[in-house]
Amino acid sequence: MDKLRFENARKKLLENPQSKGIGTLAEKTVHAVLKEYYGGGEENKEIPLGGFVADVVSEDGVIEIQTRALYRLERKLEALLPLCRVTVVYPIEDRKYLLDIDPESGELVSRRLSPKRVKIWHGISELYGIRKYLGNDNLTIRFPVLTVEETRIRGAEKKRRADKIDKLPVEMTAEVVIRRKEDIAALLPVNLPDGFTAAEFAKLCRVNTDTAGKCIRVLSIMGIITECGKQGRCKLWALKKE
Structure with a gap:
């Protein structure tokens, strides 16, 4: 992770968004800034390859930025992985500030921190796709x-939901890189019991049960955990011994 390079990429896109491609191929600002950060020069971006358009093609292979729903990359990965190395980038919005804009004056009405926190395990659950x-x-x-900052236009009627305009990346605070199963195993809570349920996993990782269930399936597919019994109607899981 290079905080200075990220800040330079952010400034470059925000100072002149139209010339840098924001808006092309339904691209949003977070996607565009990450593509600039990981991809660099314009000559590396949006390159036809394997019947698809790759976000970035560099000496290290293809880089694909996906801000949601990793399952949408399935066909592209099927085509590209036999050809070259592929890096999938999926941002984790750990902190989000909500900016409300008055629809008439265009002035900032409020800026507050969203109580919703996205954890790394939300990203791991996306790997199921x-x-x-x-x-x-x-x-x-x-x-x-x-x-990130999410800018929204507040509706004239208080009961009306605000319309989201865009999300602006403010800072990159960390980066988690997954190359092999040991990288995922290293993220597990140290106090994870030997024989845990999905509900216990959800509580320890501070995610909902649906996210926990997908994470457990990913961990099982990767050979990190294995089913070891039942507690009532709930499956029990344990770290798989090598």
Whole structure:
């Protein structure tokens, strides 16, 4: 992770957004800034390859930025992984500030920190959508941890939901890189009991049960944990011994 390079990429896009491609191919600002950070020069971006358009092609292979729903990359990964190394970038919005704009004056009405926190395990759960490629030597996953500002137009009627305009990345605070199963195993809570349920995993990792269930399936597919019994109607899981 290079905080200075991220800040330079952010400034470059925000100072002249139209000339840098924001808005092309339904691209949003977070996506565009990450593409600038990981990809650099314009000559590396949006390159046709394997029947698809790659976000970035560099000496290290293809870089794909996906801000949500990793399962949408399944067909692209199927085509590209046999050809070259592929790095998938999926941002984790750890802190989000909500900026409300008055629809008439355009002035900032409020700026507050959202109580919702996105954890690294939300990113791990997304890997379930590309599970058939986990363990492929050509695949690397990067989770940049971001602070973002979400700008919204407040509706004239208080009951009306605010319309989201865009999200602006403010800072990259960390980056988690997944190349092999040991990288995921290192993220597990140290106090994870030997024989745990999905509910216990959810509590320890501070995620909901749906996210916990997908994480457990990913951990099982990767050979990190294995089913070891039942507690009532709930499956018990334990770290798989080598």
